[in-house]
Every structure is written in structure tokens, then in C-alpha cells.
Amino acid sequence: xxxxxxxxxxxxxxxxxxxxxxxxxRQFILRLLWDTDEHLSxxxxxxxxxxxxxxxxxxxxxxxxxxxxxTGVIERIEKAEGCLYSHPTFCHSHVHCLDDGxxxxxxxxxxxxxxxxxxxxxxxxxxxxRIEFFARKPQPKI
Numbered sequence: 701x702x703x704x705x706x707x708x709x710x711x712x713x714x715x716x717x718x719x720x721x722x723x724x725x726r727q728f729i730l731r732l733l734w735d736t737d738e739h740l741s742x743x744x745x746x747x748x749x750x751x752x753x754x755x756x757x758x759x760x761x762x763x764x765x766x767x768x769x770x771t772g773v774i775e776r777i778e779k780a781e782g783c784l785y786s787h788p789t790f791c792h793s794h795v796h797c798l799d800d801g802x803x804x805x806x807x808x809x810x811x812x813x814x815x816x817x818x819x820x821x822x823x824x825x826x827x828x829x830r831i832e833f834f835a836r837k838p839q840p841k842i
Contacts, residue, residue, distance in 0.1 A: 705788055708734035711773050718771060725756045726764050733774055739784035739803045777803055793831035
């Protein structure tokens with residue numbers, strides 16, 4: 701289960717508790733992700749940090765993103781066009797807009813009957829879940 705990181709400070713503490721080095725570049729990435737509610741590509745992270753005059757290269761961004769994802773500090777959403785990254789929020793699901801690629805966080809609570817049916821089918825106890833929705837913008841009515 702993912703850690704409950706509610707703030708940038710929680711993320712730093714979580715990294716510190718695991719003996720992770722908190723390089724300046726890693727802190728730049730974490731701060732950027734906690735300061736936005738968007739899901740960002742590695743390229744967008746690079747460009748936003750460069751706009752802030754932060755010294756960081758693409759390789760450093762990719763290396764740090766992988767480490768942060770693998771330790772559960774941030775989340776990665778894999779899409780056909782590439783990965784998007786964000787800070788973890790409440791237990792949530794995603795709506796992927798097929799028209800513009802936007803990813804929107806939504807709270808969905810499944811009825812207990814569905815969770816029980818899944819548990820019975822696989823013989824495991826569900827501790828968490830995430831649903832991925834795919835949607836299109838409504839067409840104007842003529």
C-alpha cells in the first residue's frame with residue numbers, strides 16, 4: 701500500500717526515513733509535483749524547472765522520477781504517449797480524456813458487494829483499488 705504523503709514535507713521525511721539522498725534536483729522535482737495538481741510528463745517537469753532557472757538535465761529528471769516512483773513517493777500513470785507523474789493524493793481513480801489527454805483525479809467508492817465478489821473470485825482480501833475511466837468530451841447537441 702502506498703504511503704500517506706500529504707505534503708512536500710511528508711515526502712522529504714519519507715525519503716529521509718528510507719535513507720534516500722535528497723539531492724537538490726530531487727527536491728526540485730518533489731517541490732514542483734507538490735505545488736501542482738496536474739499530472740506532468742518528464743518533459744513538462746524539465747521545462748517548468750528550467751523556467752524557474754533550476755539547473756537540471758533530462759537524465760537527472762528520468763533517474764529521479766524512477767527512484768521516486770519505485771519507492772512510492774510519487775505516482776506514475778502510463779499512457780501511450782508517455783508517462784505522467786504526480787504526487788500521491790487520497791486513494792483515487794483516474795478519468796483519461798481521449799480528446800485532449802488530460803488525466804483527472806476522481807473519488808470512486810465501489811459498493812461492498814463488488815469488492816466482496818472480487819475477493820471471492822481471487823481468494824484475496826482487497827486492501828485498495830484504483831479504477832481507470834476513459835472518456836470523451838460531450839458532442840454539442842444539434
